[in-house]
Amino acid sequence: MNFQSEDFNAQFATRRSRSKTIKVLLVDDSPLALTILKRMLSSSPDIEIAGTAGNGKKALELLPGLHPTVICTDFHMPVMDGLEFTREVMAQHPTPILVVSVSVQDGSANVFELLEAGALDVFPKPRGGLASEFSRAAPELIQKIRILAGVRVFRKARRETVGIAAPNPEPEPEAAVRMYPPPRIVVIGASTGGPNALHTIVSGLPADFPVPVVCVQHISDGFMAGLVEWLASQSKLRVELARSGESPLPGRVYFPAEGAHLTFDDEGKFLTTMEPPFEGHRPSITLTMRSVVHHYGNAVVGVLLTGMGKDGAEGLLSIQKAGGLTVAQDEESSIVFGMPRQAIELGAARHVIPLDKVAGLLIQACGR
Numbered sequence: 001m002n003f004q005s006e007d008f009n010a011q012f013a014t015r016r017s018r019s020k021t022i023k024v025l026l027v028d029d030s031p032l033a034l035t036i037l038k039r040m041l042s043s044s045p046d047i048e049i050a051g052t053a054g055n056g057k058k059a060l061e062l063l064p065g066l067h068p069t070v071i072c073t074d075f076h077m078p079v080m081d082g083l084e085f086t087r088e089v090m091a092q093h094p095t096p097i098l099v100v101s102v103s104v105q106d107g108s109a110n111v112f113e114l115l116e117a118g119a120l121d122v123f124p125k126p127r128g129g130l131a132s133e134f135s136r137a138a139p140e141l142i143q144k145i146r147i148l149a150g151v152r153v154f155r156k157a158r159r160e161t162v163g164i165a166a167p168n169p170e171p172e173p174e175a176a177v178r179m180y181p182p183p184r185i186v187v188i189g190a191s192t193g194g195p196n197a198l199h200t201i202v203s204g205l206p207a208d209f210p211v212p213v214v215c216v217q218h219i220s221d222g223f224m225a226g227l228v229e230w231l232a233s234q235s236k237l238r239v240e241l242a243r244s245g246e247s248p249l250p251g252r253v254y255f256p257a258e259g260a261h262l263t264f265d266d267e268g269k270f271l272t273t274m275e276p277p278f279e280g281h282r283p284s285i286t287l288t289m290r291s292v293v294h295h296y297g298n299a300v301v302g303v304l305l306t307g308m309g310k311d312g313a314e315g316l317l318s319i320q321k322a323g324g325l326t327v328a329q330d331e332e333s334s335i336v337f338g339m340p341r342q343a344i345e346l347g348a349a350r351h352v353i354p355l356d357k358v359a360g361l362l363i364q365a366c367g368r
Contacts (some may be wrong), residue, residue: 022149023050025068027059027085028100028125029077036126037072037100040138047145054078056085063093069149074125075101075111083113090118096148100125100141112230115195120148120335122195124222140220147192147308151335177365180325184299185211185248186362187292189285189315191218191307193335195227197355198305199234202253204359207236211366212248214292215255216262216285218307224258242270256283263291281311285339289315298323301365303358304349305329307339317348325365326350327358 024047028034034052041047050066053059056073057080071089075082082099089095097119101111111122121144126137190197194217205213219227224241232239235253242254242262247269256262260272261283271291278284285304289312292300302319304312306329320326328340328349333356343349353361 020069022047022069022145023066024048024145025050025059025062025066025071026052027054027056027071027073027077027082028052029054029074033074033100033125037141040126040141041145043138044142047142056080056082056088059085060088060092063089063095068095070145071095071097072100072123072145073097073114073119075099075114083110083117086114086117086119090153094118094153096120096151096153098123098144098148112195112226116199118153120151120153121192122223123220144192147336177325177361180301180323180365181299183211183301183325183366184296185292186213186301186303186366187289187319188213188215188303188305189217189289189307189312189339190215190305191309191311191336191339193306194218195230197329197335199231200355201303201359201362202231202235202237202239205235205237205362208251209237209363209366210250212250213237213253214242214248214262214288215253216283216288216312217255218281218283218285218311221259224255228255242272244270244272246270256288259283262288264295266295268295279311280309284315285312286315286318290318293318293322293324296324300324301327301362303327303329303362304340304343305355305358306334306336308336309338310342312339313342313346313348316343317346320348320350327361328352329358330354 026034026037026049038049050068051062053062055077073082073085086097089097099111099114099119099122102125123141123144198215198217228239228241237251237253239253241257248254257272259282261275263271265271278287289302300319302316302324304316316326326349328343330352331337333354334340344352
């Protein structure tokens with residue numbers, strides 16, 4: 001599991017006394033799945049099951065009366081599936097949506113279309129009925145719901161075809177990047193809200209982007225391969241999982257293997273390890289950024305995007321101290337401002353910019 005429970009619980013505790021009960025609407029055509037999800041959430045006193053529905057159409061009918069704080073929806077359902085449901089919710093009743101699905105684990109990247117449509121995060125649907133499985137998965141599900149309960153979402157217009165248009169980035173002034181050495185690599189870290197943020201950046205980079213891009217995304221077990229497949233289908237660059245012993249190549253975007261740390265050896269080749277989580281995370285953004293600095297020195301661009309907690313803040317600081325270019329996503333464009341805020345407070349971010357400006361800055365910095 002890729003979550004930092006102690007860090008999150010400390011932040012959540014400071015707000016809990018002021019917060020209301022989190023009302024959750026569960027949408028799934030499987031009665032067994034609904035029963036399992038109810039059981040998993042029953043251990044949290046601050047979460048209330050506001051209602052259930054077997055398809056998106058029924059759920060839409062319930063929304064005006066229930067006013068849920070968070071919606072958990074499956075992807076494949078009869079009458080109205082999760083994709084159409086998400087589009088309608090974001091157009092009519094903007095509400096934080098958590099996708100609970102087995103689709104990616106079954107080899108399909110289509111579940112990430114729901115993130116394009118406005119859903120904020122994904123979680124693997126529990127299988128079977130063992131109590132031990134519930135107890136292992138419940139804390140992560142509860143934490144994701146608590147995080148999304150604090151997210152403000154906006155109305156999103158319906159459209160016939162789903163897809164985020166490639167941004168038309170506005171380059172930063174040349175003076176802003178000339179003070180740094182020409183980069184040899186870009187490293188990007190993200191958590192909650194990260195898949196869409198990464199999509200915005202990666203889809204905005206040209207096919208001849210001259211340096212490797214390494215991305216570290218916190219995501220639930222079972223979803224990494226689907227995330228890579230989805231981004232690869234929408235990018236001009238080759239997107240793939242990093243393999244130990246291979247050297248990063250220009251014009252490619254790399255992600256850690258499922259549940260593994262991604263670092264570099266003394267020759268600058270990828271090294272993936274199953275070492276224990278670092279400050280609650282595996283993969284750890286900070287470990288990757290520190291390793292990049294160890295090999296590349298100041299010829300690095302580091303970017304920290306939306307996410308809860310503090311992973312990546314110390315890593316970005318190591319890039320900044322080495323003399324590399326560091327960037328944090330601004331609060332307005334972040335789904336969750338926790339990680340960027342931590343980096344800014346540490347003095348690690350040289351530039352704080354909106355998400356839609358990041359690709360332009362990378363093009364400007366690396367295209368010299």
